[in-house]
Amino acid sequence: MRLFTLGRPVPASALAHALPTLGVDGAVALGLVRLESGRAGFVPDRWEPPSRTALATCDLRPYGDDAHDWWVASDLSELAVGGPLRGDHVLGIGGASTTLATWTVRRPVERALDLGTGCGVQALHLTGHARTIVATDISERALAYAAFNLALATDGAAAAPAVELVAGDLLDPVAGQRFSLVVSNPPFVITPRDEGLPLYEYRDGGRAGDTLVRSLVRQVGTVLEPGGVAQFLGNWEVPAGRTWRDVWAEWLDEQARDGVALDAWVVQRESQDPAQYAELWARDGGAQPGSEAHSRMYAAWLRDFAAREVEQIGLGVVTLQRPATDRPTWRSLDEAHGPVATPMGPVVDAGLRARTWLAEHSDDELLDVAWSCASDVTEERHARPGADDPSIILVRQGGGLGRVVRAGTLLAAYVGVADGELTARVALDAIATVLELGAERVRAELVPQLRDLVADGLLV
Missing domain, CATH: 3.40.50.150 (Vaccinia Virus protein VP39)
Structure with missing residues (x-):
């Protein structure tokens, strides 16, 4: 550490002890150190005036x-x-x-x-x-x-x-x-x-x-x-x-x-x-x-x-x-x-x-896949005290780029049922029926959002 990281001189004898196989001459031959004479250096537990002092020519870690x-x-x-x-x-x-x-x-x-x-x-x-x-x-x-x-x-x-x-x-x-x-x-x-x-x-x-x-x-x-x-x-x-x-x-x-x-x-x-x-x-x-x-x-x-x-x-x-x-x-x-x-x-x-x-792959092919939420995805719901429904729903990615997506009613409904059992098409049609909305309208709103979630790894 003293020699190769801090760039400080050490006695050649201390370096020889630290490099029992390579040795001081081997370190010099590799170009890792150079030797000088007549300088004092640090030896663990004591100071002594060494005959040779080693100085690092590079950082080695x-x-x-x-x-x-x-x-x-x-x-x-x-x-x-x-x-x-x-x-x-x-x-x-x-x-x-x-x-x-x-x-x-x-x-x-x-x-x-x-x-x-x-x-x-x-x-x-x-x-x-x-x-x-x-x-x-x-x-x-x-x-x-x-x-x-x-x-x-x-x-x-x-x-x-x-x-x-x-x-x-x-x-x-x-x-x-x-x-x-x-x-x-x-x-x-x-x-x-x-x-x-x-x-x-x-x-x-x-x-x-x-x-x-x-x-x-x-x-x-x-x-x-x-x-x-x-x-x-x-x-x-x-x-x-x-x-x-x-x-x-x-x-x-x-x-x-x-x-x-x-x-x-x-x-x-x-x-x-x-x-x-x-x-x-x-x-x-x-x-x-x-x-x-x-x-x-x-x-x-x-x-x-x-x-x-x-x-x-x-x-x-x-x-x-x-x-x-x-x-x-x-x-x-x-x-x-x-x-x-x-x-x-x-x-x-x-x-x-x-x-x-x-x-x-086309949007139709996207809808024919049974997507599921990745294991690191969680949902947060925020509501005013006493409110029946949340005013903000966040879908949060625990890993990856740490994406946080603000979900509307339709996206929150889909994420809640995306468990790999139903294709996206079947799930969206069911959501449209429950909310009494047109299936085409639900798909038009959600398909671009599903593409983003798949790209970022929130849906797999």
């Missing part, structure tokens, strides 16, 4: 999921190095990488692509369900870290999937290839192009505004096989007078010259104004609030957003799917600012399958 225990190496953080990061800094395990990992669909696939692999975190996860993996990055240092982490994880195991590491920008290194799954934690941070500002390979894509994310949306379909899925994180600009859904409707316009013939599920997890965004990223990399460097970067971000009349910046998760059949594409542009299920991968997988089924 345990990481894993339900089925794996890994060690992941990356560059030391700004807290450990005590100052700003180098431009080619290789980021370790952070909130963005763990978010993408938990949202990724884990279907078994033949070929997977980790676009912008960094230190290789997403590639490590892919080894659990992909037969072959290609991992790309523009940074040679990042690819070296990824190679080390993958070697450390597989340790020469014969059953380990083949991983090819390739240098290059975005999709250029894999042009003409096809994948069943593409995951990417790209350098999505919207960064001013001002002279003199520090640029970091792990976060800055070298493009103005949100061009990088937009380009990925428009181009990733070229490497997806039919039925293939692409998932990545992104930030997007929302100009004054528009909504984030307006922005995405333009990005996904199939009629445009470079239109996107893909299914799209975009979940906006957060929204920030330019000042919040500038504050977040101006201090990233080691600049301290109140310092001249921080103030200069903060002002540059505000100028950059003002030049494009940006009012809000959206942050979220993007899932795209290439249709496996000749059918119309579907779109889901959702907001989920609160807690969601962990992991989200199974939820996204089920949501893709449900939305695809809806796109391939």
